[in-house]
Amino acid sequence: MKNSIADRVVYFLSGYPPFNMLNEKSLHKIAAQVQIIYLEKGDAVFEKGDAYHNDFYIVRDGAIYLYHTNENDKNIIGINDTGDIFGLRALITKENYKLSAVANEESIVYAIPIEVFESVTNNIVKINKYLITSFASNAYDPYTAEEYNEIFVDYIPNKSSDIANFQTAHFTTKPITCKPSKTLQYAANKMCKHDISCIIVVDENKHPIGIISNNDIKNKIATGLYPITTKVSNIMSAPVITDKENITVANAQLKMIQHSVSHICITKDGTPNSKLTGILTHHDILVTQGNNPSVILKDVRRAKRTRYLRIARLKANTLLKSYLEQNIPLTHILKVISSINDAVTERAIYLSIKKMKTPPPVAFSWISIGSQGRQEQLLFTDQDNALIFEDVPKHNYNTVKTYFIELSKHVTKTLNIIGFEYCKADMMASNPEWCKSISEWKTQFSNWILNPDEKSILLSSIFFDYNHIYGDKTLVDRLTDNIFETVGDSSRFYSILANDAMKSPPPLGFFKQFLVEQNGEHKDLFNIKSRALMPLIDAARVLVLSKKIKNVNSTYQRFEKLAELEENNKELFLSCSYAFKALLKFKTKQGILHENSGKFIELSTLTKEEQLKLKRCFKPIKEIQESLKLRFNTSNSIL
Template structure:
């Protein structure tokens, strides 16, 4: 006879981690032993310092508040809603409860035996990893009172523990050139010459027993040490090193280095006693390693035209995808992709300069703005750039600007062909507004700072993140010095920047629901950029400017610097870094998956685990906005 209640519980649990990775019989065993608990609003499930129950809990309906008692105060740490698990850590660690759990509204809970779960996860690695990473590390309290917790330890540990190895399967030649051991060296050399290959495998019963390479012919035959009429066995290297067809690039590289060889034999089962199916050469590895960043940079420097740069940029996109799949730390990925983007931009400038009829009439600098300026541009986005040239006399100003405008048009056109779309708002150096002399740029920034308006503040958030890509450093230094001088003389500008940083409220409404777009093309979708990333970016910019810190454009670098100069807020700033890393990675993953900017997320396509990851990033956003609100008295300006 069917257990209807157990089946209903089964159908509910299967939609939430870690139950979604359990085998059907494992999950049904849990569902059959669940105790259903009803709680009225205000009732406690357990209290802080209480000994752990035999069960942990998952919310079926309602909302459970988690509170930390500090003196006489009860501080709300988080709210658990449908599908959230709580009360598990003390059972795993045999410890008392660190928080109290109280029903914030009528709630229905499923109480699950931890002993049954422990028994099951012993044979389920995915469930074990989820439990260990997500619950033992207490992801819902990223930095409360320096608790022993880490924001999304599962993501963090993946990044920290990752070895920088190439895990892709190597592509080998499936038509190896062979001869028999009865063949002469001359026969083998003629085959190699006719097939235009640098090696030949000696086989017996279709199994590899040796190899001869060009090097063997040069050192042993051309020198006269051995007659060319001898059998191939006289000079072949044996035994050969064999691998199965699933060999990775990393394994191939290590094997070649270890054995000081340039070729590997690929056989059916990976041993020399099975049929030969292919050969992998050192040259093949070099070709496969074309997506190696250092190789790509070299290719960029050797590129002769824009089509070559476009091809290299496409390979960089493949490199990005591989890094994301390998869980390489996002900071490392950002640096690599930024270096490639800068190298492509520099080469585009150099190619464009060669196309100009004359040399530049004045010194100049090409600036990357926005995400590229912050070195946070991972996916291909539209262009944001500007050009500053040294001051010239009034007589030649017009012709000088025209020269740099023409140069900028050539550069932006090349970047467009490569894949970087034109900026819809024309915030590019090809626009006369953003191709100015040093004095004009100083005046422009001073106007934005001393006469703040909605438009000028918006422009400031873009142009204040400039980064020198090509040209004269001194021009940029003078421009930066002027900007900080203007800010010092009109510090209320920082308050206006602060108000702009609070335009988007925290991404969750009272910890519970994602704030989504109300209308338009992306109705009911979550704006990952505006609601999550930009508040962190804007806050870091404002705070670093307030400390008069120059040459810190990257958001993570800014928070690291802030953590040093404001030790009282160190935990918050470090949590902002953690949140930013996770959000940037997630945006990149979404962009790769959907072949777009990754900005808008359809929440209906996210599983519970993904929603938990995002929610865990939102508390630092709320708290950094509260810090800005208090520091700059922003409540009075709203």
Template sequence: MKNTIAYRIYDFLKQFPPFQFMAKRDLLEICELAQVQYLDKDQILFKRDAPYNTHFYIVHQGAIKLSRPSHQGIKTVDICDEGDLLGLRVTKEDSYRTTAIANEETIIYALPMEAFATLTKENKAVSNYLITSFASNIKDPYTLENSGQLLSEYDPERSQNIYGVSKARFTEKVIQSSQDISIQEAASKMKKYQISCLVISENNIPIGILTNRDLRNVIASGEFTATTLVKEVMVTPVICASPDINVTQTQLILLTHGISHLVITKDGTPQTTIVGILSKHDIVVSFANSPIGLLKEIKRATRTKHLRQAWSKTMLLLKRYLDQNLPLSQILKIFGELKDALIHQTMQLSLRKMETTPPVTFAWLALGSQGRKEQLLYTDQDNALIYANSDTENPEQVKQYFLKLANRMNKRLHKIGYDYCPADMMASNPLYCLSLSEWEAQFSTWITTPTPENILLSGIFFDYTFMYGDQTLVKGLTDHISEKLAHQKVVLRHMAKHALKNLPPISFFRQFIVESNGEHKDFFDIKHRAIAPLSDAARVLALGQGILHTKNTSERFTALAAIDAPNRELFENCSYAFRALLKFRTKRGMAQNDSGRFINLEALTKAEKLKLKRCFKPLRDVQEVLRVRYQTQNI
């Protein structure tokens, strides 16, 4: 007699990889042994560190959240929905690496692991697909070549070391001192413990650092004596990092700041307690085509064409990282450092071409996606320039100097590969090359007069970040904006309404909403229909909570989750969804050799479409939070 349930399971599974690679007879045999399970919301399917069950699982309806501990608490690493596979053992580890909990009422199919492994042992397409893409006990597994077995010798740590993304090992025993001892006492202490640096602290909070090199420079200069107090010569502020920093990030920070030691603190800032110390001697130097090699090449560039050549290599590095499924958060950090170096060197070359030095201090700002450090592919430029207020009798002459400098910068960035902004939102535009007081007045206007045009502009300019020059100018502007927002909450309501202009990109019948006309007719606009609405929501909610220094969308949602307990789970889901969407767009852009904005849905697999749809649910929910919190229907 025909097993109706088994055939229903078969009809469902055959739509998804890796089951679509299996012969009908083999898949039906597995389906005969399958179990149907129902889970209530928040019901646990399996726990981290628990032994593997005899079955693995496929979500039929609903969603399963995968989480694991981190130094910031419990972190959501994935959300599995229709067609997603989880709980399958693909390495020789004996226990789960994540905890799986039903995110809503969920129906799953449980398939016997041993029978599945037997039937797919000789099916290379199935085993390779599982190892590289669907191992729920490994976050972001890496591609394995020539792997023909389901249970492989795959070693995540070894794979990470190849690309310099393994966790950096730091020394937990940190020799500390107060700032009120003498240089001679500090040197004696360093000699006693055979260390190359001394961390200066108060109540285990880092306030300065003193290295062998610093001591040599102090002695050589002849400006200080052995009785000089350490607080007079220590290096401050202290450059810090969090305990989960990897090798590549460490190398980039050490090279970028020209330092030899990195203090590890609880949350990576100088405001929390010391947990370790990292030196450049602790880091294994990567191969030549690593981020470190590219950073050095960028810093050595003497012509714009050299910068263009170096930056084209970063695109090859990006492709490799995407192919290896490196977590997007790590990719963004690595490329953020490289982009900072690119802007810095581009500005240095531009300044060398100016006839005179700058008449006053200035700062170069990145706006939009670059300001949020979310720009990976070549896109158009969005930037601005802020310069110090001047007492000169000819302020127009000062402005013309910086307009000329900005024009040189924009031209160089264009030669490197970044198109001019179609809306002319660039520092070479007199509207966006202003003194500090002029910028303060401009932001005051945007905040106090929330017209549609002003709201549109503020949505771009609120996401600025410092890239070069005098950072105190940027801090002054940020403080001014903070003060204005504290007394003008109405602008947030208008920004919230603007953030709701793009509804979730799924129709009532769960179909993608695509472009109805124009050059990209029937294509899906992932930027305007999915990524931008999440960025807009994060901006409004973060500004409403006084979070001004965090600009990255994913990090904004993470910061919101830490202070808004009722919506913690939603904001964590939004953070994950944003990273997933941005990574998807970047991959499509690399494949299509464009920005990845418009996607031909017919080129996607069913699994890819489902994963996209999965990211839209938190967008719908966070927009409802905006609607309720800011009562946008009353504007």
């Protein structure tokens, strides 16, 4: 008799990784054993400290929050939505749960039996890669990073990296060693002499029995727990993790995660009972993978020509696509891509200065504005930037400004060649209007704040999101201090900003249908940027300004900071943070899929699950706009 429930489970699983990598027969074998769990809001799947289950989980409907709890507080670490997997600790490390998983609304979760899953996925490379990466990314949070020595696995699922991941790992063949009777001072001097991060402790037969790393020295010697004259046998980490000389990169990564280490000792027979022949480090793995954030950043910082910068930035696009396919948390993606974007811009400025006939005449700061200023620029989009230079005597002003405009033209041209389009509104440092002295910038912001009009509010929404990239940061700090001093308690300015943040109503109509464009070239398309992302971006901006919060620019971090400050509104702010990340991730995926900005979406191309997931993200928009209306009395914000 046909099992219709199992068929529905198979249909659902086939749409999400890693199950979409399995054939139908394997999926049916899993589905036949899946337990369907129905949860009310507040129900726990598991709690911190619980013994690991014999299942891991995937969300069918609803949302499961992951919490870190202690005696006094409960903090959200992540939110799992439809298609997200969680509870991988049981599959990878066989340890008690470090977090609690609790339903935030009515939810349905599929419990996947580990034994059945492993029986059908044994030796399937892509699935092992996906699960290891998912676990590593979940482990990389403030509560487990130290425990896992901040090991993070960056997989790039393309042909070249697949070859790299499953080839024999390259390791150091002449590791530096010492005897257990030696003092820590002796070992540290030896590490310093050879410029290495660890030293292997071996017995008289040269079998590895322990390891001393920089972390051991920091945690056990620098803290005063042991004197520098103590024997290495007293503080070495033991036993060591070992493997054979033919270990692959993928297996090495798995072993490092499973055992929470960043070094593997290579021995003759792969056990600690044979002669040490080498040492494999996490850094060795990163170098082998090549298309990795660390390697890309090194390529950027070494680039001597624009075309090499372009090649490095294109690698970041491949990395971005890989991260999205593997469902890596957006917070990690934003940090990685933003770091690469900033490094590319910094190098473009450095190379442009080299093209100038003379060095900069005075101190200056290059700032990114808009999405890059908020560190939310994932795809190649328009470049938005500005330049601040130190005040100079009046008779030198024109000469200095002319220099920086010429420099800015070199920079914006370089960025354009790399792939960042010129700003259509010319909001770039090459425009004299956005290349000014620090005093002029202070006056400019003061005018926007004290004499707000429609244009100044529009510019405020762009220029209040800025980030220092290159040069003298103190200029930016001085500007920031002046802005907050000028804003003060200007309720009218906040009210106008809040009113602007509500110019786009929640994206659903009366009958819960999407509000789409009514005319023009984008007729019947959904504008996810203006209707969903911008209301959250604008709301976060006015709220942090009103709270005098400095140096927190990204939208999700602004909401998380607000959640810390206002316990009564914590749930709303965290919901806004989550909604923003989910919407930005969705927009980015659409942009990659259609090779555009992802701004306009053809709703008919979305699955029902995708549409439901989008609609769930719209709820916080309505709530935060209602909050702004009450908080800033927007009815009195007429210009």
